[in-house]
Amino acid sequence: MPTITAPYGTWTSPIDASLVASHDGRPEYPGAVGEEIWWTEPRPAEGGRRALMRLPADGGDGAAESVLPAPWNVRNRVIEYGGQPWTGAVRSEGGPLLVFTHFADQRLYAYEPDVPGSVPRPLTPLSEVCDGGLRWCDPVVVEPEGSRPEVWCVMEEFTGEGPTDVRRLLAAVPLDGSAAEDRGRVRELTGDASRFVTGPRPSPDGRRVAWLAWDHPAMPWDGTLVKAARVTGGGELKDVRTVAGGPEESVAQVEWAPDGTLLLASDETGWWNLQRLDLDAAAPGGFGERVALCPREEEFAGGLWRIGQRWFAPMADGLIATLHGRGAMRLGILDPRTGEIADAAGPWTEWAALAVTDTRVVGVAASPHSSYEVVELNTGTGHAVVVAAAHEDPVDPAHYPQPLVRTFTGPGGRDIHAHVYPPHHPGYAAPEGELPPYVVWAHGGPTSRAPLVLDLEIAYFTSRGIGVVEVNYGGSTGYGRSYRNRLREQWGVVDVEDCAAAARQLAAEGSADPNRLALRGGSAGGWTTAASLTSPDTAGLYACGTISYPILDLTGWATGETHDFESQYLESLVGPLREVPDRYRDRSPMQHADRIEAPFLLLQGLDDVICPSVQCDRFLEQLDGRGVPHAYLTFEGEGHGFRRAETIIRAVEAELSLYAQTFGTERGDVPTLELKP
Numbered sequence: 001m002p003t004i005t006a007p008y009g010t011w012t013s014p015i016d017a018s019l020v021a022s023h024d025g026r027p028e029y030p031g032a033v034g035e036e037i038w039w040t041e042p043r044p045a046e047g048g049r050r051a052l053m054r055l056p057a058d059g060g061d062g063a064a065e066s067v068l069p070a071p072w073n074v075r076n077r078v079i080e081y082g083g084q085p086w087t088g089a090v091r092s093e094g095g096p097l098l099v100f101t102h103f104a105d106q107r108l109y110a111y112e113p114d115v116p117g118s119v120p121r122p123l124t125p126l127s128e129v130c131d132g133g134l135r136w137c138d139p140v141v142v143e144p145e146g147s148r149p150e151v152w153c154v155m156e157e158f159t160g161e162g163p164t165d166v167r168r169l170l171a172a173v174p175l176d177g178s179a180a181e182d183r184g185r186v187r188e189l190t191g192d193a194s195r196f197v198t199g200p201r202p203s204p205d206g207r208r209v210a211w212l213a214w215d216h217p218a219m220p221w222d223g224t225l226v227k228a229a230r231v232t233g234g235g236e237l238k239d240v241r242t243v244a245g246g247p248e249e250s251v252a253q254v255e256w257a258p259d260g261t262l263l264l265a266s267d268e269t270g271w272w273n274l275q276r277l278d279l280d281a282a283a284p285g286g287f288g289e290r291v292a293l294c295p296r297e298e299e300f301a302g303g304l305w306r307i308g309q310r311w312f313a314p315m316a317d318g319l320i321a322t323l324h325g326r327g328a329m330r331l332g333i334l335d336p337r338t339g340e341i342a343d344a345a346g347p348w349t350e351w352a353a354l355a356v357t358d359t360r361v362v363g364v365a366a367s368p369h370s371s372y373e374v375v376e377l378n379t380g381t382g383h384a385v386v387v388a389a390a391h392e393d394p395v396d397p398a399h400y401p402q403p404l405v406r407t408f409t410g411p412g413g414r415d416i417h418a419h420v421y422p423p424h425h426p427g428y429a430a431p432e433g434e435l436p437p438y439v440v441w442a443h444g445g446p447t448s449r450a451p452l453v454l455d456l457e458i459a460y461f462t463s464r465g466i467g468v469v470e471v472n473y474g475g476s477t478g479y480g481r482s483y484r485n486r487l488r489e490q491w492g493v494v495d496v497e498d499c500a501a502a503a504r505q506l507a508a509e510g511s512a513d514p515n516r517l518a519l520r521g522g523s524a525g526g527w528t529t530a531a532s533l534t535s536p537d538t539a540g541l542y543a544c545g546t547i548s549y550p551i552l553d554l555t556g557w558a559t560g561e562t563h564d565f566e567s568q569y570l571e572s573l574v575g576p577l578r579e580v581p582d583r584y585r586d587r588s589p590m591q592h593a594d595r596i597e598a599p600f601l602l603l604q605g606l607d608d609v610i611c612p613s614v615q616c617d618r619f620l621e622q623l624d625g626r627g628v629p630h631a632y633l634t635f636e637g638e639g640h641g642f643r644r645a646e647t648i649i650r651a652v653e654a655e656l657s658l659y660a661q662t663f664g665t666e667r668g669d670v671p672t673l674e675l676k677p
Contacts, residue, residue: 003429008436008465008513009665011428014395015463017670020456021045021648026372027053027364027389029308032357033088033096038067039355039364039374040074040085041389048643049073052086052100054113055374055388064374064388067113072120073103076137078156078168079565080610080640083137084199084308087151099123099139099151099175106132107180108139108151108173122180123151123173133158134183138199138308141175142206144235149175152189152200152209154307163609164564167192170200170211172235189237194227196220196565198307203256207231208279210254210262212245212304217568220304221447221477221484223247226254226264228279243288244277250481252301257314257336264290265301265311270481272301274312274322276336293320293336300324303447303477313356319379321361323351327405327417327478328452331363333379344377346384350451362387366453368403394456398426401462403452408502410474414486416498417472417479419452422511423465430465435513437663438467438506440499440542442521442528446487446573449478460652464667466659467512473498473528491573492554492587495528500538516663519545520655522603523611523640526550530589530619533596540597544662546655548603549640552615553590555581563609590615593622599629599675601658603651605638629675631658 025042028050032038035057040050052067052074068074074085086100095114102109102120106127109120127133139153155171172187179185190197194213201210209231214224226244229237244264245251252272253265262277274293281288294300300322301311311329312322320336323329331351332341348365352372355362359379366372374388401421408416423436430436439461443450450470458468472478474494475487486494499519507514519542521529526547532538533545551557558570558577575583585591602620604613613634620632633654635647642648657673660666 004427005429005431006465007665008423008430008434009660009663010667011425011463011465012669013399013425013460013463015399015456015460017460017649017652018645019394020460020652021645023371023394023456024645024648025643026352026366027374028353029084029086030353030355030362030364030374031086031088032355032362034090035357036096037355037357037362037374037376037387038086038088042643043070044643044645044648046070049103050075050085052098053388067098068100068111068120071104074100075103076101076106076135077103077132078135078137078154078307079196080563081306081565083154083306084139085137087139087141089141097141099141101136106135108136108153110175110177121177123175123177124179124186125181125183127158128183129158130161136171136173140200140202142202142235144231145206145233147235150187150235151175152202154197154199155186155188163560163562164567166564168195168197170197170237187235190240194225198304201255202231203260204258205260209237210243210256212251212254217571218247219447219569219572220252221250222572223249224251224304226251226262228262243279244290252304253309253311255312255314258316258318263312263314263320266290267481269295271297272299274300274320274334274336294334294339294341296324297480298324298326299329299478299480302329302449303445305445305448310353310355313354313361315356315361315379316358321354321356323354323363325478327449327472329478331361331365331377333361342382344384345382346375348373348375348384350453352451366451368452369397369400369454371454371456391454396426399463400424400454400459401468405452406502408498408505410498410501414474416474416501417476418502419450419470420506420511421458421462421468421470423462423467425463425465428465435510436465436467437516437518437659438469438503438512439518439520439659440503441468441470442473442495442499442519442525443470443476444521444523444525446473446475446491446495446524446528447477447484448524449476457652461656464656469502469506471499471502488572489575491570492527492531496532496535496538499528499532500541503541515543517542518659518662520548522548523550526611527552527589531587533598533600534589534592536595539595542598544599544658546601546603546658548651549605549608549611550602550615551611552588552619554584554588556590556615558584561612561615566610590619590622593619594626596623596626596628599658599662601654601673602630602632603654604632604634605640605642606634606636607639610640627677629677631673631675
């Protein structure tokens with residue numbers, strides 16, 4: 001292909017916005033149903049629903065099948081971010097039984113996919129208090145001794161119209177459907193003394209159950225408790241006690257080993273490591289002795305943003321399939337007797353979820369050159385192969401970016417982890433001496449992390465001559481608890497400083513044009529973007545910014561303008577509101593709209609209950625009449641994060657138009673975004 005010399009930001013690319021939208025999202029929640037593997041997949045072209053997929057034990061013809069047709073949407077809204085939405089049970093006849101949550105009404109359903117004429121039947125009632133006010137997640141099918149089969153799961157029940165009028169507990173739902181119209185038929189297994197709980201994990205013999213719990217103001221990466229109880233013959237939970245965890249210890253996952261001991265992913269040492277706890281060896285009232293299975297300065301888990309996330313899975317032979325690493329997580333098989341890990345071979349550099357059956361481990365994995373795929377590792381042979389959702393290059397992979405793993409230096413000499421994606425196109429080169437524009441991407445969370453994987457949205461910009469740098473600023477997961485704790489009471493400071501340090505160093509070393517730097521982010525990343533555009537410390541650094549479904553007013557967000565799960569998150573991110581109210585005001589972009597000078601694009605879903613549009617409306621009122629070019633695009637039917645293809649297309653093209661106008665480049669391949677003063 002002959003090389004065309006053209007300015008950065010003007011290159012044409014086969015990666016268009018519709019291609020970005022069609023590849024948005026990834027497989028999630030893999031699980032074993034007997035020898036079969038099931039998981040959920042995104043469907044942007046079908047209103048953003050999540051389809052449940054099924055792969056036969058023998059692989060069949062190699063094609064996974066959708067278990068439920070549209071409009072069934074296997075997803076829930078527990079803690080608004082959702083959680084494990086399905087479980088399957090093997091039966092002696094009639095094929096497997098599926099239990100799942102349907103997003104439209106948040107009810108729990110049962111379905112027999114192999115029974116001709118079968119249709120999903122509801123197991124739970126609708127809420128009498130508010131729409132979608134009864135929610136369920138992280139289910140497991142159990143049959144207590146002497147009792148009928150039930151679904152044990154997390155129940156989230158709203159008791160009023162307010163976002164924090166809610167209780168959560170473990171509940172037992174009869175499988176016969178008798179609770180579909182009768183809330184009284186739902187058995188409450190625990191009280192609601194704990195504000196948050198994960199789903200129950202029954203022991204191999206069914207005589208015990210364990211789960212995680214935590215309370216405001218802690219987030220699950222701050223401190224959690226491991227609860228355990230005895231299961232009676234009638235399916236009651238007795239002798240509930242705390243066996244691990246604490247206010248400064250985050251246990252992210254708990255599972256039972258085949259021998260009846262408890263496996264934990266705890267950050268007791270400063271890193272989420274795997275431990276074994278023998279409850280039978282515990283002294284009365286004590287936690288019992290914990291044994292580290294593979295002590296390393298690596299993470300074996302992550303932030304528990306969605307109930308039921310799994311980073312490790314015990315296998316029948318006593319081995320443990322586990323994700324682990326610093327930053328990127330890889331798949332390994334841990335021998336708990338020796339502490340040795342054998343990592344899976346293959347091109348995948350980032351693993352996100354896993355499930356096990358016999359000697360097979362199935363996970364969701366990607367690399368900088370491939371999107372997330374469903375990969376199976378045979379631990380007997382050591383071979384790993386793609387079994388579903390196989391990556392297919394929609395364009396010549398020569399158009400994909402070539403990322404660099406970087407560590408920048410922040411204030412005080414602190415390390416800042418980042419991924420740099422320089423502009424890249426096989427058919428274009430910039431004029432000699434021209435420096436490229438760069439966009440700093442601030443991830444959401446903020447207790448989260450940007451993975452180093454192929455993202456066509458990044459490729460959309462880099463293949464047009466616009467560089468991207470993803471910054472895993474202080475507070476991100478993947479680098480130990482001390483790195484996470486950098487953001488404690490420093491939100492709006494450390495994240496702003498770290499993003500700015502990456503941008504300034506790229507410019508100082510001659511990798512980026514200092515006059516064409518931009519910043520973008522969604523949710524917490526939207527906050528960081530807005531805070532940066534209104535901060536005196538970064539004045540003049542960014543030429544423009546894209547702010548998606550952001551937090552803009554800390555005081556409002558802390559006093560009723562968000563959902564329950566994060567309603568006290570700011571107590572650790574900013575400080576106790578009652579003690580430092582001025583800090584909430586001083587850091588809020590809402591209070592400093594008069595400082596903003598750079599053009600910006602504001603994107604917002606109108607159904608967002610996590611970062612509601614009312615904050616955007618108030619922010620724009622403060623900006624009115626100041627003459628700052630901006631655009632505000634809203635999307636009906638979208639919540640926190642965009643799922644529909646048409647929304648994603650509009651948002652991506654609008655963002656590119658903002659950069660073209662700000663950086664002074666001509667683009668005729670996207671609609672011109674109207675920027676109003």
